Amino acid sequence: MFTIWELILQQTVNGLILGSFYALVALGYSMVYGIIKLLNFAHGDIFMVGAFVCFASFGVVSAALPGWPGIVISIVIAMIIAGIVGYLTQRFAYRPLIKAAAPRLSLLITAIGVSLIIYNAVMVITSSRTYFFQSGIEAAPLFQAGMFRLTDIQVILLTISASLMAGLTLMIKKTMVGKAMRAIALDRDTCRLMGINVNKIIGVTFFIGSALAAIASGMYNILYVNVSFSMGYMFGIKAFTAAVIGGIGSIPGAMLGGLLLGLLEAIGTQFVGSQWKDVFAFGLLIVILIFRPNGLMGKTEIERM
C-alpha cells in the first residue's frame, strides 16, 4: 500500500504525463483558433495520422536503426507528413470558406467533414485493425521511494514536452512568423494591408500545430503502444476541452489547461473513482467557465466588431 503522500505524488506524475500529451494537442487547437477562430475538429484525427505514420516508418527504419534513433527519425517523418496533411486540410477545405466569409458554424461543420474523411479513410486503409507499436524500449525505474516510482521513459517524455512548449512560446514571442501570427489573430485585414502574406502564415500555423500533434502521437506510441483509427477521437475531444479550460487562443492557456485536465483525471480516478472521473473533469470545466467565462488565461474580447 502507498502512504497518502506517495499516492498523491504518484498520481500527480501520472496526471502530468497524460496532461502533457493533452497540452501538446491542445496547442494545435488553440493556435488555429487564435488565428482563424476555427474549432478544428479534425485535429484529433491529425494526431491519429501522426501515430500511424510514426508506426509505419518505424516498421521500415527499425531494421537499420532500432531503439531511440529509429524512433526519433520516425517521429520526424510523422511530423512532416502530419504537417502536410494539416496544411492540405486548410488549403482545400477551410480557405475557400474563410475567403467567402462563411458563418462560423459552416466552418465548424466543414471541420467535422474533414474529420470524417480522415477517420474513415484510415479505417478503410487499416481495415479497422488495432496495431501495436513495438518500440523495443524497456522502461527502467529511475527513482523509487516506497511504492512511488518514476521511470526513465516518463522523465524523457516530460522533458521533451516541456522543452517543446518553451520553444513554441519563444518562437511566437520572438520570431517574425510568430509576430505575424499574433498580428493576424488581432486583425487579418490590416495585416494584409501591411504586406503580410496572411494565407502563408495561416498555412504555417496549421503545419506547426499538426507537427506538434505528431510529436505527441509518437511519444504516445512509445508509452501506450496501441495504434488504431479511433485513437484520436476521444483524445481530441479531451485536448479540445483542455484548450478551452485554459482559454482558447492562448498558448500558455493551452499548456496549463492540458496539464490541469490530466491532473484532474488522475486525482479523480484515485479519489472519486475511475467511472466518475470524466464527470468530475467536465463538471469542473463547467464551474471554471461559469466563474471565468474566457477560460483560465483567455482575454476578454468582444466577439463581433
Added chain:
Amino acid sequence: MKLISKAYELMDNKLIRAGVLAAIFLIVASFPLYFNNHYINIMLIAMFYMLLALGLNVIVGYTGLCDLGYAAKFAIGAYTTGILVNVFEWSFWLTLPVSIAVSIVIAVIIGAPTLKLRSDYLAIVTLGFAEIVRITARNLSITGAASGLHGITRPELFGFRLTSFTHWFYVYLVLIVIFIIISFRIRHSRFGRALAFIREDEDAAQAMGVNTVLYKLYAYILGAVLGGITGSFYAVQMTSISPNSFDFTQSVNVLLAVILGGMGKIPGVIIGAAFFAIFPEIFRDIPFVGDMRMLFFGLLLVVVMINRPQGLWPDRLRANDKLPDKI
C-alpha cells in the same frame, strides 16, 4: 434561378401553399402501402432525426447558439420515460408531461449560468454536460448502467398497442407535423423575430432592449423540451435504450443535419435530416464502397459547405444579405 424565385412567389400564396403541403403530406402518409418494413425502418430513423433536427433548429438555427450536446436533451426524455414505464409501471402517455418538466428544469439549471458565455465556450459546456449526462446514466443502477433499459412496454393508443413499424411511422408523422407547426409559429412570432435579431447581432439586439439572456434561455428550454419529447417516443419505439445511443457522435449527427440542410429553414432542416439518415443506408450494400460510405459523406459535407455555406436550403433572410466578416 428564375424558376426558383417564381416558385417562392407561388408559395407565398396561402392557398397554393396549403395545397402543396397537403399533397406532400398525403404522398408521405401513403408510403407504408408500397414500401417494405426495412425501408419503413430507415424512414423511421430519418423521421427520428427530423424531430431532433427540428428541436435543435430552435437553438442553433433560430437563435444561433452552438450546441454540441443535443444528445443529452433527448437522453433525458428517453430515460425519464424509460424509468417511469419500466420501474414504476406508468402509462407511457402520463410520462410525457414529466419528461417535459424534467427537460425544463435541467435546461434552466444548465442554461441559466452558461448562456451568457461566448459561442465557442457554450459549445464546450454543452458538450461537457452531454458527457456528464451519458456517464451518469452509464453509472447509476436506476438507468440500467451500461446495459441500459430493455423491454420498455410499448404504449396503447385507443386500446390498440403500437407495435409495428407502420404504427410508428404514423406516430412519428403526426409528431413531425406538430413540431413543424410549433417551429413555424415561433419563427413568425414576436419571440421568433427577437431570436433572429439575437442570432444576427446580439449586441444590437441588446441595445434595442431585447433581454437577450432571457430570450436565449427560452429558446434553449424550448429546444430541450422538443428533444425530451422525441426522446420519450424513441424509448418506447425502440423498447431499449442504452448510454451508447446518446454519445457525442449522436449530438454531432443532429447538428450536421441542421446545418447541412440550412439553419433556421424548416424544409431545409427536414431535408438535411432525411439526407443524413438515408445516405449511408443506400451506400451500405455496394461492395467496397459500402465501407467508405462515411468517407463520401464527409467529402460531400465539405463540398456542400464550400459551395453553399448556408446549407442546402437556407433561410431566405440569411441567404440574401452578405453579412460582414463574422469570423
Added chain:
Amino acid sequence: MFKKSRKMVAVLISVFLLVGILAACDGGSSDDIVIGVLVPTSGTEAYYGTDMMQSYDLAVSEINEAGGVLGKKLKLFQADDGCDPNMASTAASRIVAEGVDFVVGGYCSGATIPAMQQFYDANLLFLLSGANSTRITEQGFQQSFMINSPGSHAVLTLIDLLKYVGAQNVALIHQADEYTENLSDLCQAGLPPAGFNIVAVEVMEKGAADVSAIVTSIQNSGADFVYWCGYHADGSNVIRQLRRGGFEGHIAVGDGSASPELITAAGPEGEGVFVTSPPFVEFAVGGEAFVSAYRAHHKMAADDDSFPGAYATLAYDTIYLLKAAIEKAGSFETAAVRNAVQSIEFQGLSGLIKFTADREPALSNFIILQIENGAFKKITP
C-alpha cells in the same frame, strides 16, 4: 470554379439517386432456406464478426455440398450491426425484411439485445453464437438461444483459477459496456460467496490508452489478482501498464480478450497472463481438420495466420446445430425447430451443447489458457 463544383454536386446527387433505385430493385425469392446473420463486419469488433461470418460460410457450403438439409440448400444473408445498438436495429430490420427463415450471429451483447425484439416480433428462431451477457436471456424471448457459455460460467472458471493460483484479493476492470459490465457484475456477485474479496472495480473507457491512474489505484487497493473483463486491444495495454507500474500479482483476462493478438500486443509483459477463454479451435477435438478446411475454403495464404479466431468453433457449431434441430423436427417451422433446439444434445467442435430451460448452455465451454513463451497453453486446475 463555382460552376464546375455545382456540376459536381449535380453528378453526386444523380449518382446517389441512381444507386438508390438500384438498391431498391435487387432481391428476389428462391427455394433456398435463408439464414440471416447479424455480426459486426465494420467498426472496432469487425475482426470477430468477419471470423464468425467465414465460419458460417464454411459450414453452409459443406452442408450444401453434402446435399443440404431436408433436401433444401442453405443460403446466408448477412447484415452488419457494427457493434452499435442503432446500426443493429437497421440491420435487424434488413434481415427481417429479407424474409429469412432463421437468424444466427450476435457478437456484441449491447448491439444484439436491441435487435432481438425485432426477431421476436417476426417470430424468428435466433441462435446466438458469440454474445453471452446474461441479460440476453433475461429478456425472456423464448425463441432465442445462447450457444456460447454466459458470463456466469466464466465466473465459475475464474473461481477455479483463483484457487489454483492461491489469490485472495481481486481487482476488476471493465469497459462500461453491456458485455464487460455484465461480466464484472457477475464477478462481484459470485466471488465473495466463494470466499474471495473484491478490493477494486475500475472502469477503463474503450480506447482510453492511459491507465496509469487506475494502475496506481489498484496497487493501492492491495489486490493480488487483476481480472480484466474487457476486450483484447485495450487489454494488452492494461497488462503492460500494470507490469510497468510495478504490479506483481496475477493477471487474468476474460473471453473478450481471447485473441492471439493479445500475446503479440502485450509483449514480454504478457508472459504468465491467464485467459478464461471460449473453446479455442487449437484445443478442440478435430480442430486441426477444421482449421485446414477453413483456410482452404477462404483461400488463405500459407503465411496468413490471422484466422480462425476464438469464436470460429462456436459459429461453425451453430449452423450444424441448426441443421440437426431441423432434421430432428422434420420441418422448417419456427415452433417445431425451436422445440427441437430446446431438447437437443449436440456434439460439436466446442464440446457437447444442450440447453437449460432458460435457453442458456447447460454445460460450460470455458477453458483456462495461459500465455507461456509467446503462445497459449491450456491449463487444467
